[in-house]
Amino acid sequence: MRVDLAGRVAFGRILRGIELLLAAGRDVSVIAVVSDPSPQRARRLHAFAAELGCTWLGVNIEEREGVNAQRPTTRDLNRTAEFWAELLRCWQENPRVQVREIDRALGFAAHTLREQPSPSRPAMIEPLPTVAFDGSVTLISPELAGFTSERHGVFSCGNVLDEPLDQLIDRGLAANWVREYRRGLRNCRDLCPYFDFCGGGHPSNRHFEHGRLDTTETAYCQNSKIALMEGVIGVAHHNIIRNHPR
Ligand code: SF4
Known part of the structure; x- marks a missing residue:
């Protein structure tokens, strides 16, 4: 249950704001964090978004990240893929509530089918500078701001109160933790069949799950990229078989 800064339950006020x-x-869009995805929950969630009158539903499967570091991560990929597949079916039944992740997956599939085959997208680093309340600057992931690593120390490349931002970005891109992340991206590009859809980002999930940035699969990408794509492919496959039985 979401609470405000004073710890009071905010649900009633959120509903009133939506009204x-x-x-x-x-138009109203909502984002839901789902801890334990299942087909039944997908159906309830989509129905609830429709009941609220929402146009878009975004879904984040709960991640082990930041202050949420002690939570178990969902690992049953078949069940998570079924969750996404059920959300896709719900959208087909009621397209008034669109689902952000399904839309991305279908958009990627449509693009892939339309375009000529092209080389894999490059393993690009997005500097994404985040300036904290005290001026400290973190690159590549806002979720790393304020956190430290046993291997790299604090995830910061300096402070905008002391140095211009472009200098901090130049120096930060050469830092050990950014170089380590660059290796992880290359590993994703070279090893993972889902790279063209996913892009291989998510440095904070690598850090909070594995303690380093050059790994590839995380529970996050398994739940939110791989299971998503598998769920969508599963529905497409099922529909083809149903419409064209042997
Ligand atoms: S799905 Fe995971 S392993 Fe594959 S490219 Fe994305 S982050 Fe890397």
Whole structure:
């Protein structure tokens, strides 16, 4: 249950805010964090978003990250793939509520089918500078800001109160932890069949799950990229068989 800074349950006020937005003619999008994905939960979640009057539903499978570091991570990939497959079926039944992740997966599939085969996308580093409240700058992932690693120390390349941001970015891109992440990206590109869809990012999940940045698979990408794509492919396969029985 989401609470406000004072620890009070915020659910009723969130519902009221949604009602006001809808009454003012605004589209409403919601993001849900799902701890234990299952087909039944997918159906309830989509129905609830429809009941609220939402246009878009975004779904984050709960991650082990930041202050949420002690939580177990979902590992039953078949069940998670079924969760995504059920969300896809729910959207097909009621397209008024679109699902962000399904839309991305279908968009990728459509693009792949339309375009000529091309070489894998490059393993690009996005500097993504994050400036903390005290001016300290972290690169490649806002979720790493304020955290340290036993191997690399603090994930910061300096402070904007002392140095211009472009200098900090230049220096930060050569830091050991960014170089380690670059190796991880290359490993993803070279080893993972889902790389073109996924892009191989998520440095914070690598750190919080494995304690280093040059690994490849994490529970995060298994749940949110691999199982998602497998769920969508499973529905497509099932529909083809149903429509064209032997
Ligand atoms: S799915 Fe995982 S292993 Fe594959 S490219 Fe993405 S982050 Fe790397």
